[in-house]
Amino acid sequence: MDALDHFTIPVSGLRMGQHTFNFKVESDFFSHFEGSLLQQGDLTVQLDFDKRSDMWELHFHIRGLVGTQCDRCLEDFSLPMQIEEQLLVKFAEEEWEDDAVVYVLAGTPQLNVARFIYEFINLAVPMVKTHSTAGEACNPEMLKFIRSEEDVAGPEDQPESSSSVWDALKGFKFDN
Ligand SMILES: [Zn+2]
Numbered sequence: 001m002d003a004l005d006h007f008t009i010p011v012s013g014l015r016m017g018q019h020t021f022n023f024k025v026e027s028d029f030f031s032h033f034e035g036s037l038l039q040q041g042d043l044t045v046q047l048d049f050d051k052r053s054d055m056w057e058l059h060f061h062i063r064g065l066v067g068t069q070c071d072r073c074l075e076d077f078s079l080p081m082q083i084e085e086q087l088l089v090k091f092a093e094e095e096w097e098d099d100a101v102v103y104v105l106a107g108t109p110q111l112n113v114a115r116f117i118y119e120f121i122n123l124a125v126p127m128v129k130t131h132s133t134a135g136e137a138c139n140p141e142m143l144k145f146i147r148s149e150e151d152v153a154g155p156e157d158q159p160e161s162s163s164s165v166w167d168a169l170k171g172f173k174f175d176n
Helices: 002-007 114-124 140-152 155-175
Strands: 017-026 040-051 055-069 076-092 101-105
Touching: 002 114, 017 114, 040 114, 055 114, 076 114
Parallel strands: 076 101
Antiparallel strands: 017 040, 040 055, 055 076
């Protein structure tokens, strides 16, 4: 996790009050999280960090693009992200967290925010993401093959039908 060290906020060295930190999240960021569904991204993170004696208040402003696959035409595309998230860090005798509050040991000198940024980005990806989510049009060639395949096979045959789409594409190239 050394590559994510620059996401560490050196809290003990900060005076009380507001501080701003800026980070870049690029594709290699996601490779540090095992099993990440997202592999590609280009985002900026502005973190407004309020250090108080009884808690730390964090506001994340995340902007940019993540690479993902269209659920309709199956082509890769860039999904714009605009994320606003808040996190409270409070102090306790053992570390734990609930929905919006992370508890750290009193006297904890620093806080790494990489995992929170990763989770916020993942939470912001919609369940169904298509080119139209990004204001773009699907690839009409891909749709043509998927549609003609749906006419033949029922929706239950999805794994088979998607391999048939590639067979059809191969045939298409061959015939031309
Ligand atoms: Zn599409």
